[in-house]
Amino acid sequence: MARLLPLLSLALALALCLTGRAQARDITIDLTDPIVSITTGFTGTDLLLYGAVKQAGDLVVVVRGPTRDEVVRRKERVMGVWVNRDELVFDKVPSFYRVASNRPLKEFLNPADADRLQIGLANLDLRAKASGKLLPEAPYEFREGLIRNLQRLGLYMVHPDNVVFLSEQLFRTRLRFPANVSVGTFTIEVYLFKDGKLQSTATTLLTVRKFGIEAQVYDLAHRYSLAYGVLAVIIAVVAGWAANAAFRRG
Amino acid sequence: MDIYLPIAEMSVNVFAIFGMGAGVGFLSGLFGVGGGFLMTPLLIFTGIPPSVAVATEANQIVAASVSGVLAHWKRGNVDLTMGMVLLVGGVIGSSAGVWLFTLLRELGQVDLVIKLCYVVFLSIIGFLMLIESVRAMMARKREVLRRQHSHNWLHGLPFKMRFRRSRLYISALLPLGVGIFVGLLAAIMGVGGGFVMVPAMIYLLGMPTSVVVGTSLFQIIFVTANVTVLQSVTNQTVDVVLALMLLVGGVVGAQVGARVGGRIHGEQLRGMLALIVLAVCLKLTYDLVATPHDIFSVGALGH
Numbered sequence: 309m310a311r312l313l314p315l316l317s318l319a320l321a322l323a324l325c326l327t328g329r330a331q332a333r334d335i336t337i338d339l340t341d342p343i344v345s346i347t348t349g350f351t352g353t354d355l356l357l358y359g360a361v362k363q364a365g366d367l368v369v370v371v372r373g374p375t376r377d378e379v380v381r382r383k384e385r386v387m388g389v390w391v392n393r394d395e396l397v398f399d400k401v402p403s404f405y406r407v408a409s410n411r412p413l414k415e416f417l418n419p420a421d422a423d424r425l426q427i428g429l430a431n432l433d434l435r436a437k438a439s440g441k442l443l444p445e446a447p448y449e450f451r452e453g454l455i456r457n458l459q460r461l462g463l464y465m466v467h468p469d470n471v472v473f474l475s476e477q478l479f480r481t482r483l484r485f486p487a488n489v490s491v492g493t494f495t496i497e498v499y500l501f502k503d504g505k506l507q508s509t510a511t512t513l514l515t516v517r518k519f520g521i522e523a524q525v526y527d528l529a530h531r532y533s534l535a536y537g538v539l540a541v542i543i544a545v546v547a548g549w550a551a552n553a554a555f556r557r558g
Numbered sequence: 559m560d561i562y563l564p565i566a567e568m569s570v571n572v573f574a575i576f577g578m579g580a581g582v583g584f585l586s587g588l589f590g591v592g593g594g595f596l597m598t599p600l601l602i603f604t605g606i607p608p609s610v611a612v613a614t615e616a617n618q619i620v621a622a623s624v625s626g627v628l629a630h631w632k633r634g635n636v637d638l639t640m641g642m643v644l645l646v647g648g649v650i651g652s653s654a655g656v657w658l659f660t661l662l663r664e665l666g667q668v669d670l671v672i673k674l675c676y677v678v679f680l681s682i683i684g685f686l687m688l689i690e691s692v693r694a695m696m697a698r699k700r701e702v703l704r705r706q707h708s709h710n711w712l713h714g715l716p717f718k719m720r721f722r723r724s725r726l727y728i729s730a731l732l733p734l735g736v737g738i739f740v741g742l743l744a745a746i747m748g749v750g751g752g753f754v755m756v757p758a759m760i761y762l763l764g765m766p767t768s769v770v771v772g773t774s775l776f777q778i779i780f781v782t783a784n785v786t787v788l789q790s791v792t793n794q795t796v797d798v799v800l801a802l803m804l805l806v807g808g809v810v811g812a813q814v815g816a817r818v819g820g821r822i823h824g825e826q827l828r829g830m831l832a833l834i835v836l837a838v839c840l841k842l843t844y845d846l847v848a849t850p851h852d853i854f855s856v857g858a859l860g861h
Contacts, residue, residue, distance in 0.1 A: 453854025487569040525564040537790025548624025551809040
């Protein structure tokens, strides 16, 4: 038995390796840059996701940003003025969500897969919570309000024909990240469908971070907020003084 | 050319922000007013979150007031004793204001309260200025005798103090109360509060007009500095990059404005400013009353 063990584990490793390689060969993807840096001149950026599939089929690319809780508020008219009244907190909402595919989703995607993989805005699993507990189902209006607002900010997008096949196997898609994109780790998932059936998937990660002076200012403001405030005042006092001196001379 | 604002987390056009700073600076040089009450609504109109606009404008006013007070200081037009009492009140009021601001933010009502405060104050000030300038234009030749401050119950209050520079002997509670009220406004509206402070000093406290502006500017420095630090600590809403851009534009604009201002009649100037104030007020009112584009809005928790 003791002699068999290494042999057994070798066989197991070999099997794992083989299946792993088989899967890896189905879809191969890469990004032009795995890091998006928000610097002083940042106005959003375009990344190119490209790759190859072993066999022809339909491709869906889903990009999800880091999650955070979002408050959705509904305005009501009170004495002629629009005032925020009811509010609902949504749990772990992706801050960014983008779906791209080579042709309209409904032409090849079956509803069960769409629902399971959360492909498409209607299939996003957005859960509302009240006093710490998740609600079974979020009120439709609030859910739609949340999605509509994020779409308006350019953070939620569905582009049915953004994946371009250059040949049977080679494809690419352009991913747009607007200036108001949040920082953190983004997941990019690529699904390959053949005759409406999911064949294989591939995943890659993308990091969005603030870089340079922007990052330092943000860091200082959030980590050493007292020092930041004092520094802001000192800068203002010096600037005011300098302005007065310049004015006197001029 | 665009620049990314690290705290507001959005990208803005550099020239637009410079232009706004210069424009408001020009008006403040022209009319001799602070300009915070115009700048904060303008920032909100350009899409800067109101909470960032208010806190950042407080930071900019520190600079504007420092450069303004130096000239008055040299001419001895600052009543230091009065300024100290006002600023004690101002620090109390603005601290309470920042606390209230944070509370309103958590309730999702801060944007509304900021805009409502603006509508109320801008409409009052705009109308008062308009009436006064029209009246002055109609009766320019006639000498108007302004009564010295009258004596009423306010002068029966305890804790009387002597304010030598202002030649006053009044209760310290009066300037303290004025300071608290103006401090509260400064924190919530992102203004220096000169437009409330100056009339209060003249009509309520009875200070001579020569020391009013200098003393008001003196205490505004400390109140807005207090707001800047407290907003930084509790809400992280002070955007230094934005404040610096506004400041540079504002300095240039104020110089040009002050030079142009010497050549135009005071009453006409006041009438023009009144119209600008009323226009901003009208736009804010419209935004509050008109049916919004989307009755649902989104804000990240703790943002």
